[in-house]
Amino acid sequence: MTFVVRAAREADLAHLYEMAKLTGGGFTNLPADRPALKAKLDRSHAAFAREGGELGDELFVLILENLETGEVRGTCQLFTQVGQRHPFYSYRLSTLTQHSEKLGRTFRAEMLSLTTDLEGSSEVGGLFLHPGERAGGLGMLLARSRYLFIRMHRARFADRILAELRGIIDEAGGSPFWDGLAGRFFGMNFQDADQYNATHGNQFIADLMPKHPIYTAMLSETARAAIGLPHPSGRAAMRMLENEGFAFENYVDIFDGGPTMTARTDNVRSVRDARTAPIVAIDNEGGAQALVAHGSLADFRCALGTARDVADAVVIDPLSARAIGVQEDGVITYTTRA
The missing domain is CATH 3.40.630.30 (Gcn5-related N-acetyltransferase (GNAT))
Known part of the structure; x- marks a missing residue:
C-alpha cells in the first residue's frame, strides 16, 4: 500500500x-x-x-x-x-545542594520550578x-x-x-x-x-x-x-x-x-541532512530508502520511496513520484530513511 x-x-x-x-x-x-x-x-x-x-x-x-x-x-x-x-x-527540574558543617552532611534537594x-x-x-x-x-x-x-x-x-x-x-x-x-x-x-x-x-x-x-x-x-x-x-x-x-x-x-x-x-538530523535537487529520472533501478517530499505549503506531500544521487540531481522510484505528484525535472527535498 x-x-x-x-x-x-x-x-x-x-x-x-x-x-x-x-x-x-x-x-x-x-x-x-x-x-x-x-x-x-x-x-x-x-x-x-x-x-x-x-x-x-x-x-x-x-x-x-x-x-x-x-x-x-x-x-x-x-x-x-x-x-x-x-x-x-x-x-x-533542578537540584539545590546545601551543606551543614555541624552535621558534616551535604543535602541535595530536587526541585520543580x-x-x-x-x-x-x-x-x-x-x-x-x-x-x-x-x-x-x-x-x-x-x-x-x-x-x-x-x-x-x-x-x-x-x-x-x-x-x-x-x-x-x-x-x-x-x-x-x-x-x-x-x-x-x-x-x-x-x-x-x-x-x-x-x-x-x-x-x-x-x-x-x-x-x-x-x-x-x-x-x-x-x-x-x-x-x-x-x-x-x-x-x-x-x-x-x-x-x-x-x-x-x-x-x-x-x-x-x-x-x-x-x-x-x-x-x-532530518532538517540538517536533507537535500533539495531536481529529478533527472524516475525508475525502479534501486537506490537508498528515503523520505521524499514535494510541494509548498498546502501542496506539500511526503512519502517513503527510494532515492539515488546522480551528480547534482536525483533519481526516485515511480510509486513515490506518483504519491507526491512529481515528474522528471521536478524538484524534491529528500533524506535517507536510515
Whole structure:
C-alpha cells in the first residue's frame, strides 16, 4: 500500500475526531472534541494559505492517507512559535545542594520550578498513528515528514524546537504526577484538567498554580517516579527524537510530568541532512530508502520511496513520484530513511 503525508483539509475533521477517541486521554494536541479540532483545522488552513515567509504564531496539521483506500490513518502537527496566545508553561527540574558543617552532611534537594523558558520555540506534536498501522515505518514517515516540511519552509520556524511526550497515565486514565502535585491545588482530576487545557488553553495554570519551587521529596512516591518518564507507548517516539538530535534537558510537562525534548532546529538530523535537487529520472533501478517530499505549503506531500544521487540531481522510484505528484525535472527535498 502507498501512504502519503499531506496538508489537512476541512473534510478531515471526522477522521481526526475518530482518531482522537482512540488516544486514551492525556493527548492535549488531539482532544476528542469536535469544536476544538475544527478550530485547529481552521487555524491550519490559514497557515497553509499564508504565503509570507516570516515567523508567526501558526499551526500546521498534516494527515497520513492511504492512497489506495482514501482512508486517513494518522496525523501530526507543527506549531511555529509556542507561547504567543497563552503562556507556555513547563516545570524545570533542578537540584539545590546545601551543606551543614555541624552535621558534616551535604543535602541535595530536587526541585520543580514553573517556567516559561521554552516560550517562542517551535514545536512538533500531535503525532498519532492508527493502532492498525503501527508497522512498516509509517510512524517514522509521519514524524520525519514534519522535519522535511520545516526544511522546505525554514523561515516560518524558530531556531529552537521542542517535542512534548505524554507522561505516565494509569489504567483508569489518571496521572500520578497530576494527583501528587497540581491536582491538590485545582480541585479537578487529570482528565478534566487535560480536557479543559485542550479546549480553552492553560491560563488557569497561571491563575492557580503556586509560583514557588516544589521540592520533589514532598511528593508521593508514585508522583516522583513519573517525573520525566514517557508513557510506555511513547518510548519509541522518544528514541526517534533522540535519533534526530533532541535531548531531555530537565523540562517536564506541568500536567503529567512527561519529558519535553528540545533541540536547535538547524541541528535536527532530518532538517540538517536533507537535500533539495531536481529529478533527472524516475525508475525502479534501486537506490537508498528515503523520505521524499514535494510541494509548498498546502501542496506539500511526503512519502517513503527510494532515492539515488546522480551528480547534482536525483533519481526516485515511480510509486513515490506518483504519491507526491512529481515528474522528471521536478524538484524534491529528500533524506535517507536510515
